[in-house]
Every structure is written in structure tokens, then in C-alpha cells.
Amino acid sequence: MKTIRNKIIFLFAVIWIMISLVWLLMIYSNQKTIENYNEILQRYLLIKEASQLSQDSINALNQYFINSAEESKNEYLGFSKKLKKTQENLNDFRNQNNFISLKNYDNMIKGQLESMGLAASFFQEKNYTKSSIHFTEAAKTSAYISETTLLLINGELNTYENFYKKTIQQSKDSIMLSFLTLASTSFTMLLIFFKFSNDITRPIVTLTNAAREISSGNFERNIDIRTNDEMNFLGSTFNQMRINLKKLIAEMQIKAKVERELQEHKLLLKESELKTLQSQINPHFLFNTLNTLTKKAYLENATETSNLIISVSDLLRYNLKSMDISTTIQNELKGLEDYLTIQKARYEERVQYSIHADEECLSFNLPSLTLQPFVENALIHAIEPFPEGGNIAIRIRNMGIHNIIEIEDNGPGIPHETIQSIIKGYSQIEYKGHSTGIGIHNVIRRLQLFYGVNDIIEIESRENQGTRIILKLPNMRGD
Numbered sequence: 485m486k487t488i489r490n491k492i493i494f495l496f497a498v499i500w501i502m503i504s505l506v507w508l509l510m511i512y513s514n515q516k517t518i519e520n521y522n523e524i525l526q527r528y529l530l531i532k533e534a535s536q537l538s539q540d541s542i543n544a545l546n547q548y549f550i551n552s553a554e555e556s557k558n559e560y561l562g563f564s565k566k567l568k569k570t571q572e573n574l575n576d577f578r579n580q581n582n583f584i585s586l587k588n589y590d591n592m593i594k595g596q597l598e599s600m601g602l603a604a605s606f607f608q609e610k611n612y613t614k615s616s617i618h619f620t621e622a623a624k625t626s627a628y629i630s631e632t633t634l635l636l637i638n639g640e641l642n643t644y645e646n647f648y649k650k651t652i653q654q655s656k657d658s659i660m661l662s663f664l665t666l667a668s669t670s671f672t673m674l675l676i677f678f679k680f681s682n683d684i685t686r687p688i689v690t691l692t693n694a695a696r697e698i699s700s701g702n703f704e705r706n707i708d709i710r711t712n713d714e715m716n717f718l719g720s721t722f723n724q725m726r727i728n729l730k731k732l733i734a735e736m737q738i739k740a741k742v743e744r745e746l747q748e749h750k751l752l753l754k755e756s757e758l759k760t761l762q763s764q765i766n767p768h769f770l771f772n773t774l775n776t777l778t779k780k781a782y783l784e785n786a787t788e789t790s791n792l793i794i795s796v797s798d799l800l801r802y803n804l805k806s807m808d809i810s811t812t813i814q815n816e817l818k819g820l821e822d823y824l825t826i827q828k829a830r831y832e833e834r835v836q837y838s839i840h841a842d843e844e845c846l847s848f849n850l851p852s853l854t855l856q857p858f859v860e861n862a863l864i865h866a867i868e869p870f871p872e873g874g875n876i877a878i879r880i881r882n883m884g885i886h887n888i889i890e891i892e893d894n895g896p897g898i899p900h901e902t903i904q905s906i907i908k909g910y911s912q913i914e915y916k917g918h919s920t921g922i923g924i925h926n927v928i929r930r931l932q933l934f935y936g937v938n939d940i941i942e943i944e945s946r947e948n949q950g951t952r953i954i955l956k957l958p959n960m961r962g963d
Contacts, residue, residue: 499669528637530574531589535633537567538596538626545600545619549607560604568597589632596625687715691722703730810934813880813887814846820855820878827863834873835863841880845887850957851930858891858953861924866895866951882959889955898945907941931955 541563548556571593574586599622606615687709694707703726709719817839824837859876867874879890898906906924931940935958945951 499673502669503665527574530570531633531636534567534570534574534589534593535630537563537570538593538629541567541596541600542623542626545604545622548604549615549619557604560600564597564600567593571597585632585636589629589636592625592629592632596622596629599625684715687711687719691719694722694726698726698729703727810849811852812846813841813848813850816850816852816855817841817846817878817880819853820859823856823859824876831867831873834871835867835876836873837876837878839878841878842882844882845880848887848957848959851927851934854927854931854955855889855891857924857927862891862893862895862951865898866893870895885959887957887959889957890952891955892950892952894950897947897949898943898951900945903943903945907943931957 541560544556544560544563547553548560550556571590574590599618603615603618603622606612606618690707690709694705697705705726707719707723707726709715821839824835828835828837855878859878862876867876874894877890877892879888879892881888881890907928928941932938937958940956942954942956943951944954
């Protein structure tokens with residue numbers, strides 16, 4: 485089972501090690517060369533930059549002495565600061581070959597900076613004589629720096645002439661080594677893969693012919709492959725698969741018969757379900773019955789009973805609508821008022837409620853049966869358990885990009901952990917309303933999907949002070 489894999493892994497490992505060693509050697513050599521080049525180049529650039537900044541700072545200081553302008557002074561100070569920074573950077577590039585020369589170069593820059601500083605200081609004190617003397621010294625020092633720059637660059641070229649030659653030879657050797665490695669690796673891989681291809685393709689051809697016959701429906705031909713690698717196992721497995729397919733076809737014929745019988749039983753069960761549905765009360769019949777009771781109560785001067793039956797009928801009709809369609813806040817509030825009218829009749833003075841909605845919010849779209857589950861939740865948990873009852877307030881406001889819906893009660897409040905569980909959908913004690921059967925988390929999820937945003941609800945609650953549900957609905961129509 486492992487012969488071909490082990491051979492391929494061994495071949496890959498040998499080739500990878502050879503290439504890796506050569507590659508690491510070349511990388512190391514190139515890296516050293518690049519570092520040396522970078523060091524030389526950085527030193528050249530810093531020396532050139534120091535020479536240029538030396539001249540620029542002298543010119544800027546001279547311009548400052550001429551016009552005494554603040555702009556010229558700032559320009560001089562800027563060049564001086566850059567020159568001092570370049571001087572500090574040059575100290576990082578000292579070695580045994582240029583230590584003395586760079587040390588002298590560093591002292592000259594220090595001298596120029598000191599002379600320029602004194603000249604500028606005396607100039608501000610209006611001591612023009614001393615200022616002129618120090619400026620002259622700084623200018624001479626700058627000229628020395630320019631001359632020394634040329635000498636340093638020339639010395640660097642002489643010092644690293646052998647390094648350049650050696651680098652060029654290393655580059656040529658690296659190219660030759662790369663070609664030799666590529667040629668030897670390619671030749672070795674060609675020989676080994678040629679042998680592998682013969683050992684693998686012959687059994688594959690046999691398996692291909694056997695697969696062609698099996699695909700045409702012939703399961704009788706035996707597959708015989710004799711090798712010392714995985715192909716032998718593959719041939720045996722393929723042969724076993726042929727036998728299993730033959731058995732499977734026979735089993736499928738038996739199962740097809742069983743499926744036909746099962747389908748007949750399903751049809752009988754479906755017919756039984758239809759008969760069961762026929763025995764249920766038709767919603768239209770129920771609405772007609774409620775309307776009849778309403779008229780009868782009205783004729784008997786039972787106005788409150790008539791109004792209550794109307795509310796029950798309207799609420800039932802609204803709740804039987806599909807929750808997959810959207811509605812408006814106006815329709816939602818109408819259904820909510822029907823529900824609260826029924827609860828008001830049940831609890832009488834124990835339940836007090838108020839509804840306030842901005843006019844421009846009434847045509848706003850939202851999923852149907854959004855508000856009623858929250859109000860039911862407040863009624864069951866914040867009002868029903870307490871003899872003194874409670875208040876429920878519903879407020880709907882337009883806040884620009886959002887329509888804000890607040891549902892507030894003065895009940896005992898909700899613990900912080902329970903609030904987080906409700907929002908995240910982890911609550912195990914979530915209430916589902918008697919009239920809708922819809923859980924709070926289900927409503928939240930429907931709103932998130934309807935508007936395409938997750939930040940849709942906030943819950944504020946304090947112990948023995950009540951709970952406020954805040955729905956932030958984007959001021960747009962849902963899909």
C-alpha cells in the first residue's frame with residue numbers, strides 16, 4: 485500500500501534537499517553581497533548628502549545675514565538639523581578601513597555646525613564682526629568638507645575594488661551553479677518518472693478497460709493486476725466493487741418493489757389527513773358565527789359584549805394572515821388595539837395602556853405580528869402576576885434614518901443576563917404569546933432578515949422600575 489508513495493516521497497525529499505541546499509547557499513551569498521553593497525551605497529549617499537547639506541546650510545545662513553528674514557532663518561535651521569542627523573548616521577558606517585578618515589570628517593562637520601551656530605548667535609546680538617569671523621570659519625570648513633568628500637569617495641573605491649571583482653565572479657559562479665543544478669535535477673527526474681509511468685500506466689489501462697465494460701452493464705469480467713505496489717490493491721478493490729455492484733442492482737430491484745408499496749401507503753395516509761382537515765372548522769364559518777353573535781349582542785343592547793366580539797373577530801382575522809407578508813404600522817396598531825381591548829375586558833382596571841404614534845410613521849412597512857408578541861410578553865410577566873396590575877406604553881417616533889418603536893411597562897424588570905440571552909437567542913425560558921405562538925427571539929430574527937441589519941433592538945430594564953423595549957427600524961422598505 486505504501487510502495488509508490490514512499491518512492492515518490494523519497495524522490496521528492498532528495499530533490500528538495502538538493503535544491504534547498506543550493507538555494508540557501510545562493511541566498512546566503514547574495515544576501516552578504518547585497519549587505520556589502522548596501523553598506524557602501526549608504527556610505528556614499530550619506531557622504532554626498534553631508535557635503536550637499538554643508539553647502540546648503542552655509543548658503544542659507546548667508547541669505548539670512550543678507551535679508552534677516554525669518555523664512556531664511558528657518559531654512560538655515562532646517563539644513564543644520566539635517567546635517568547633524570546625517571553626521572550621526574555616518575558614525576554607524578565606520579570600519580577599520582575608514583575609521584580615521586570618517587572621524588576627521590565627523591569633526592569637520594561638528595566644527596562647521598559650531599561655527600554656524602556662533603555666527604547666527606552673534607548676528608542676532610548684532611555683533612556683526614564676530615558673526616562674520618565665525619561665518620568665514622564655517623565657510624572654509626564647508627569647503628574642506630567638499631574636498632574631503634571627494635577624497636573619501638576615491639578611497640572607498642580603491643578599498644573595495646577587489647570586492648567588486650570578487651562579487652562579479654560570484655555572480656557568474658551562481659549562474660553556472662544554477663544551470664548545473666537544473667540540468668542534473670531534470671535528468672534524474674526524467675529517468676525516475678519514465679520508470680514510474682510504465683509501472684503505473686499498464687495497470688491503469690487494464691482498469692480503464694474494465695471500467696468501460698462495467699459502465700456498459702457487463703459485470704462478469706474478472707480484473708487481474710499483479711504488481712508489488714498499490715495498483716494491486718486497487719485492482720482487487722475494483723474487482724470487489726464489480727461484485728458489490730452486481731449485488732446492489734439485485735437489491736435495488738427488491739427495494740423498488742418495497743418503495744412502490746410504501747408510496748401506496750403514503751397516498752392512503754394523505755387521504756386520511758385530508759379527511760381530518762375536512763372535519764376542522766372553516767375560518768370563514770367562524771368569522772360568520774362571530775358576526776352573528778355581534779349583531780345579536782347589539783340587538784340585546786349588550787354594547788360592550790358586541791364590541792368585544794368585534795375585537796376578537798378582527799384580531800383573529802389579522803393573526804390568521806401569513807407572517808411572510810409585510811404590513812404597515814397603522815394596521816399593526818389596529819390589531820394591537822383589538823388585542824388590548826380584549827385584555828382590558830379581562831383584567832379591567834388592572835391594565836392601563838397608551839399608544840402614541842407620529843403621523844408620518846403610520847405608512848411605514850414592517851413584518852406583520854411584530855408588536856403584539858412584545859406587548860403579550862409585558863402583559864404576562866409584568867402585569868398578570870401582580871394584583872395591582874400595571875401600565876403599558878407604546879410610542880412610535882420618526883428619527884430621520886430610523887423609526888423608533890418603544891414598548892415600556894412598569895413591571896419588576898428583567899435581569900441583565902436574561903436580556904442578553906433574549907437578544908442573542910439563548911434564552912431557555914422565552915415566553916411565546918397565547919394568541920400568536922411567536923417567541924421574542926423569532927420576532928427579532930424576522931426583523932433582522934426583513935431590514936438586513938443586526939442592530940435592531942435594545943432592552944433597558946431596572947429592578948422594580950420596569951422594562952423598555954426599543955426597536956430601531958431603518959427608515960426604508962424591506963424586501
